[in-house]
Amino acid sequence: MSELTTKTIAELREGFRSGEFTAREIAESFNNAVAAAKSLNAFTVETPDDALAAAEAADKARGSGELSPLAGIPLGIKDLFATRGVDTTAGSNILKGFRPPYESTVTSNLRKAGAGMLGKLNMDEFAMGSSNETSAYGPVISPWRRKGSNVGLTPGGSSGGSAAAVSAGIAPGVTGTDTGGSIRQPAAFTGISGIKPTYGRCSRWGIVSFASSLDQAGPMARTVRDCAILLEVMAGFDPKDSTSLDLPVPPWETNLSSNLNAKRIGIPKEYRIDGVPAEINALWDQGIEWLKDAGATPVEISLPHTRYALPTYYIIAPAEASSNLARYDGVRYGLREEGVKTLDDMYAATRAAGFGAEVKRRIMIGTYVLSAGFYDAYFTKAQKVRALIKQDFARAFEQCDIILTPTAPSAAFGIGETTDPLAMYLNDVFAVPASLAGLPAMSVPGGLDAQGLPLGLHLIGNELDEQAVLNAGLAIEERAGFTAKPDKWW
């Protein structure tokens, strides 16, 4: 039943419900695909028995006529989500062997809806990276290759394992997390869809913290509809997260519509930046045409503080990270470095051995910008600029209903090709502003570049308006007709 792995979640749901195939057959197909794709390095742990157990429950429930929304659907789970009894390491050596005695709210919601787990997905260490190269497990290799080349490419990051798994057809859908583009950039690099909802839609409880004021979970899948199906289950109020929004979850899937009549599409002029390949700007123009075709009217908008978003992010995110990652001290869980005499030396030795270079770099930056004498100059200043960036969007949404931009300033690059930290940070130039403003944003595939690599289009919606994002995403999906798949080499 290998053809099952080519189906979307909506198709699997339909086929399972109608009895065309069983949940067990679905789970076995994906388990086999996962086992055969080790060269992608997409999974840190494989959990075939978990997927089978959920499938068995789904098949039984189908017999008795009770169907949960995700019954029969096996998913990949980013290693940032705490999963009861299953290694949860955030791609870091410092959490080696950590088996949470609890389950994150998001994965718990997915399980209650009947989903099984195929395994945990590789990622940049603590979600700090845009290429998956900072993972303690080594980088994920993208299923995509440049035309006529065998060079290993990055699937993007930090949700790189998630993106690779969906694009390789070894998981029908996955969870990702997005702090400054970590769902959208990898989705763009691998020709799949991914949405980061409004900050607070998905509970952060049980997700390993990176930058708490920015971290949001979201789904990645082959289609916009599949993202809507997953997001409806993942989102929802959770009293265990103080920033969780106490609002009902809209029926995003039912309300999907690619009719954009009377919708205004904002095109921010500040996103036309130097050094972006012409193909990306051409795709952006094509995206405008597609949305016009769907009934929308483009309007030029201005987001004047756009160029300050990345430097703002690279103060706030490391500051929050340095604070959040203080908990890794070798006492309560994870790695402990032995052979040192004092408690202070044990902390320092454990953190030296357990964290990788990028994580250390960000903790250092964060510690510095929060330290006495520098706090106001860096951190407070960044929080003020963040307020201005948020205000830019609020003003823009008086003139438009949705914003269209490219997702990333390049297609996927080769592993090892980008070694300068600043150059790496620039990957998220289009993704970060929406993160700083807490807005829902999505990447959908738009087409291939001349090298045969996927490029994504990026939709940013107003607060709580995931529906507008999904609808515009659907309109693009229907018109782009993106069906390209990587040639199987793994």
Place this chain on the structure above:
Amino acid sequence: MSVTHEQVRHIAKLARIAMSEEELGRLVPELNNILGWVEQLGEVNTDGVEPLTAVIEQKLRLRDDVVNDGNIRDEVLANAPEAQHGFFAVPKVIE
């Protein structure tokens, strides 16, 4: 502003990350590069702007002041590198 080797050593101490002289030396230009870049925020006029504290406006909730969890000592200790007599164990602090 730029950081010196001594300052980077101090930041590493604050961050509780052991670093060799060589590592510190490598980090000095890296951190200065990043700090030099973020300093462009100085160009932005933020007079009278309140620092953002909540990205999506909402009221902080209070929960009822009741015990709703607990009695899971063994679960809490299960992941400890070292646990003794129902406690986390650490290197001796007092001689």
